[in-house]
Amino acid sequence: MTAYDLLIAPFADFEFMRRALVGSVALALAAAPIGVMLMLRRMSLTGDAMSHAILPGAAIGYLFAGLSLTAMTLGGLIAGVAVAVAAGAVARSSVLGEDASLAAFYLLSLALGVTIVSLRGSNVDLLHVLFGSVLALDDDALMLIAGISTATLIVFAIIARPLVLDSIDPGFLRAVGGRVGASVHLVFMGVVVLNLVGGFHALGTLMAVGLMMLPAAGARSWVDDPTATIAVAALIGVISSVVGLVVSYHLSLPAGPSIVLTAGVIWFVSLLFGRRGLVTTRLGRRHLEA
Amino acid sequence: MSALIEFEDLTLGYDRHPAVHHLTGAIARGSLTAVIGPNGAGKSTLLKGIVGAVRPIGGAIRLHGVEPKAIAHLPQVAEIDRRFPLSLYDFVAMGAWRRIGAFGGIGPAERARIGEALAAVGLEGFETRSIGTLSGGQMQRAMFARLVLQDAAVILLDEPFNAVDARTVADLLVLVHRWHGEGRTVVAVSHDMALVAEHFPETLLLAREPVAWGPTAEVVSDAHLARAQRMIEAFDTHAHVCARAS
Secondary structure, three states: OOHHHHHHHHHHHOHHHHHHHHHHHHHHHHHHHHHHHHHHOOOHHHHHHHHHHOHHHHHHHHHHHOOOHHHHHHHHHHHHHHHHHHHHHHHHHOOOOHHHHHHHHHHHHHHHHHHHHHHOOOHHHHHHHHHOOHHHOOHHHHHHHHHHHHHHHHHHHHHHHHHHHHHHOHHHHHHHHOOHHHHHHHHHHHHHHHHHHHHHHHOHHHHHHHHHHHHHHHHOOOOOOHHHHHHHHHHHHHHHHHHHHHHHHHHOOOHHHHHHHHHHHHHHHHHHHOOOOOOHHHOOOOOOOO | OOEEEEEEEEEEEEOOEEEEEEEEEEEEOOOEEEEEOOOOOOHHHHHHHHOOOOOEEEEEEEEOOOOHHHEEEEOOOOOOOOOOOOEHHHHHHHHHHHHHOOOOOOOHHHHHHHHHHHHHOOOOOOOOOEHHHOOHHHHHHHHHHHHHHHOOOEEEEEOOOOOOOHHHHHHHHHHHHHHHHOOOEEEEEOOOHHHHHHHOOEEEEEEOEEEEEEEHHHHOOHHHHHHHHHHHHOOOOOOOOOOOOO
16 A cells, blocks of 8 residues: 555545545644643633533534534534633632532533433434534535634634733733733633534534644643644644544544544653653653753 | 822721721822731731722722722732743733733833843843743742833732742842832831831831831831730631721
8 A cells, every 4th residue: 555545545535535634624723722721721621521511502403403503503602602601600709619610510511412412313413413523524514614713713813912821820910901811711711612613513522622632732742832832732633633534544433533542642652752751751861960 | 298098997808807907097109118917917908908909898998199900919829820831031021011911012122121120130041941940039030020010100019028038038129129219109018027127118017907007116116016916816706796897
């Protein structure tokens, strides 16, 4: 088998593979800054929680309109933002922290979502919502993903400075910027939800988080600067998309999980052999004089 | 000298328990004031009240010719996440927030100011170091550099000399005196009586209620300090409603 057969042919021969590639690369590019900021803000599990939270919205859309892109996207968006806002409000006004209130809301949301899906439809439909279908992206889904990625990168450029300051020293931002900190957190959560919704058509609500967090965690083993971390995470995300799709094609594995598993392998290798990895920092590195 | 920050029968507290109780008086424009008192005397709460982070539960704080946002406040325990991989330079540069905001660029003028601020605290050459790798003293110097960059007319320092070595204290005191010389109003909380006596012309001795306020030499006396200690020990979880509360 030549390199062409291995890497190029799957995409040259099949349009669904090209669509899958475009969709997952677009997702990976936007997921990088989000994943890195979630990780640096110590909210790595928040993405996971939010991915469960959008389920009932998508399910209600599905209940009324079947497998409709618009209905499920809108429903997911509304449910995700509602949970983020509600959890934030409860955290600010009660003794519960943001983690506890988010946990309560997303668990309720998840239970509600599964109940609604089971009211109508089969397990196959539920599998689509949970794990997506990256090999069946139509024009509308691709436009949605590309649009969300573009919007995400622009929004990120705008909120980068307050978001970083809010992560490092929220008290200082409150003092000099007033309510900027609270609003930047909300915008950030909105972008997280937007990307999870964009991701669920391709990878499903659960796998979409994988493309956010695994490249971010992997990148952290290589560099020690927020901007560089985002760049490396984007690179890992894109490589995972290409390799994941190629592997799934040749080995007949499900595509979404293949992409996330590839990202997982890169993360694990980075963890061990990255510039700041576990093995690298323990092997033959004698200390300096000063 | 005119009053810059005025307290009118001010009570600040948490969950109805007063932390600062019936404080009346004023901090003059351009003054250099130390706030002293036992632990739990309400010193930090007073500073938080001035910047509006704690709302009065009685009385009022009046600011004359300065808005809360223009007051620089160095908290005792900053909620700084030092594991966030940010360079010292970027950290200090955020002191320019009121001039550059969320989107403004950092031009040559601002870069010069950042360079001067870093030089003023003796941290030149550390620009690219991640804040997580700084020592406690270096971090406190970085906090002061950020204060310099804030260029505020009023500077509130909450135990700024805690847990730093003598040389760092000396360097930071040079800055405090420079601010005072430039006509800025500086209020600092400290437990170091010798340092207060040597460097601060005015002192407020607080034990939830004000014990004494005026020239440092008159305020810092054994009788006053003993009285402050007795007042603090009388805390009561099941206190009745204050008879003076209106």
